[in-house]
Amino acid sequence: MLETSARLLRLLSLLQAHREWSGAELAERLGVTPRTVRRDVDRLRGLGYPVDASPGTGGGYQLGAGAELPPLLLDDEEAVAVAVGLRTAAGQGIEGIGETSVRALAKLEQVLPGRLRRRVGALTAFTVPMLRGPRQSPVDPAVLTELAHLCRDAERLRFEYRGHDGAVSRRTVEPHRLVCTEYRWYLVAWDLDRDDWRTFRVDRVTPRPPHGPRFPPRTPPADDLAAYVSEGVSTRAYAAHAVVRLxxxxxxxxxxxxxxxxTxxxxxxxxxxxxxxAADLDTMVVHVLMTGLPFEVLEPAELTEAIRAARDRLDAALARGGPDRAEHGGDSVSKRWDSCVVPDFAGGAESAANGGE
Structure with missing residues (x-):
């Protein structure tokens, strides 16, 4: 009995992890005969899990939505509460749990009865979250779960994409993974028209079904996709690049x-x-200073000159300030740049505060 129960849990896990399995594939994964798979599927149905079967050589088993909530140790009210909580966490990009929330939400909504889906949708639609700031970009949880399913099932995605300039384009991609930062969601996908990997902001994506067909997964552009996306949105997307030692x-x-x-x-x-x-070196100067951390410039050399030019402009502004300038630090703003170490690329290093140390 224990072996049968463990096998049923394993079968349920497989059905939740993939859209459709053939009987032969399930039998191989579970180490049993196709006949045992059919019996186990009937047992799951008897427990309330909606397992659909399609006949023929291209058919198989898949977990569908049922008329009753399967026994997940949750009653209707608890299931609604969990779904709304997962949608909130996923849609607002809460750091650390966003991606996990999408996976859990995709599994839950796959088997959630229609009457409970409508309640969850109503609660989400008529609830206004108080976001932490203008940089946060809430995403429709329905879009997130749709993209998560397509990534899982390796199906092509068709969508409209709104660029940073507001222009809308039609795209067809092979979705690979969703990546969540504190403020935004990104989709890493192979762009079929551009024949290369691309990163898309999910809040700018509007899916346009039908999707498909399926595709063989490609080797991802990097082992660490979080670092890949971080580099793309913080560095590769801009004209000016810099390397700074903090x-x-x-x-x-x-x-x-x-x-x-x-990164x-x-x-x-x-x-x-x-x-x-950054867009340009002047913006880069402000960007680096705003970290509030002591630093030294490694590259490019032009950033050093941009920092010197900014320092001179600030010196001049203080010099024009009249008697108040003595009150705010003396004759030179250089005394305030004690955390900035600017290399002299002709040799040595220049520090406004430490005399070259």
Whole structure:
């Protein structure tokens, strides 16, 4: 009896993890005969799990939505509460649990009866979250679950995409993974028209079914997709790039710098390297200073000159400030740049506060 129960749980897990299985595939995974698979499927149906079967060589088994909620140890009210909570966590991109929420939500909504789906939809539609700031980009949970299913089942996705300039284009891609940051969701996919990997902001995606057909999964563009997306949205997307050494441990920098603002690599126990991008070097100067961390520029050399030019403009502004300038730091704003170490690319290093140390 214990062996049968364990096998039923394994069968249920397989049906939740993939859209459709043939009887032969399930038999091979479970180490039983196709006849035993048919019996186990009947047992699941008897317990209330809606397992659909399609005949023929291309047929198989898949978990569908039923008239009654399967025995998940949740009553109707609890199931609605869980679904709404998962939608909230997924749609607002809560850091650390967003991707897990989408996977759980996809499994739950797959078997949620229609009457409960309508209740969840109504609660979501008429609930207004108080977001933490303008940078956050809520995403429709229905879109997230649709994309998650297509990634899972390796089906082509057709959608309209709104670019940063507002222009809308039609795209056809092979979706691979969803990546969540603190503020946004991104889809990593192979763009069939551009014959290359692309990263799309999910809040700009409007699916346009029908989707499909299925495709053989490709080798992903990187082993660490979170780092790949971070580099893409913080560096590759911009015209100006920079590499800066932050004179604090990486753990301290991570607490101050979002993955969407740059990638961080450890550089010994007391420093780390930030790779980032901006529209131009003047913007880069402000971007780096706003981290509030001591730093030194590694590249490009032009960023050094941009920092010097910004310092001179600030010196001039203070000099024009009359008597108040003495009150705010003396004759030169350079005294305030004690956290900025700017290399002299002709040799040595220049520090406004430490005289070259």
């Amino acid at each position: 004179l604090v441990p990486r753990a301290e920098a991570v607490a101050r710098i979002s993955p969407s603002a740059g 961080l690599e450890a550089d010994g126990p007391k420093s780390c390297v930030l790779r980032t991008g």
